Amino acid sequence: xxxxxxxxxxxxxxxxxxxxxxxxxxxxxxxxxxxxxxxxxxxxxxxxxxxxxxxxxxxxxxxxxxxxxxxxxxxxxxxxxxxxxxxxxxxxxxxxxxxxxxxxxxxxxxxxxxxxxxxxxxxxxxxxxxxxxxx
Numbered sequence: 001x002x003x004x005x006x007x008x009x010x011x012x013x014x015x016x017x018x019x020x021x022x023x024x025x026x027x028x029x030x031x032x033x034x035x036x037x038x039x040x041x042x043x044x045x046x047x048x049x050x051x052x053x054x055x056x057x058x059x060x061x062x063x064x065x066x067x068x069x070x071x072x073x074x075x076x077x078x079x080x081x082x083x084x085x086x087x088x089x090x091x092x093x094x095x096x097x098x099x100x101x102x103x104x105x106x107x108x109x110x111x112x113x114x115x116x117x118x119x120x121x122x123x124x125x126x127x128x129x130x131x132x133x134x135x
Contacts, residue, residue: 022055023099026070028062035067038085042069045088046095053099071098 025046029039036059043057062068067079069091076094077086086094089108096103 022053023072024056024058025054025076025095026058026060028060028066028068028070030063030066031061032063033065033067036061039067042086042088042091045092049092049105050095050099053103069095071095074098 025043027039027043029035039059043059046054047057065079067077067085068075069077069086075081076098077091079085092105092108096105
């Protein structure tokens with residue numbers, strides 16, 4: 001009888017070199033306020049944007065109106081301190097500034113450049129018309 005089973009190779013015994021620990025983002029949310037969906041959505045947005053740059057995004061149930069986002073124990077956003085919930089754009093920028101300051105966030109960063117250049121692209125006179133245009 002011949003052996004037709006495929007041969008198996010021994011698993012590689014190589015161990016990967018030391019890697020820098022990736023940041024941990026924690027979102028603490030108030031369960032009494034039913035903020036789980038908001039926290040989950042923000043976690044999803046952060047994971048989608050920073051997929052390879054973060055090691056973990058954790059949801060931590062809390063109480064008493066708590067809503068805070070930390071990155072490696074540094075407070076990124078706190079609802080009471082910062083006056084409400086973060087706009088996702090502002091949250092992504094704060095996380096980026098913490099974990100990878102040189103990273104381009106694409107359309108989020110370009111929107112800031114576009115808004116800053118609105119006044120310089122064409123001068124507007126006191127009547128609200130652009131200079132150099134005919135009435």
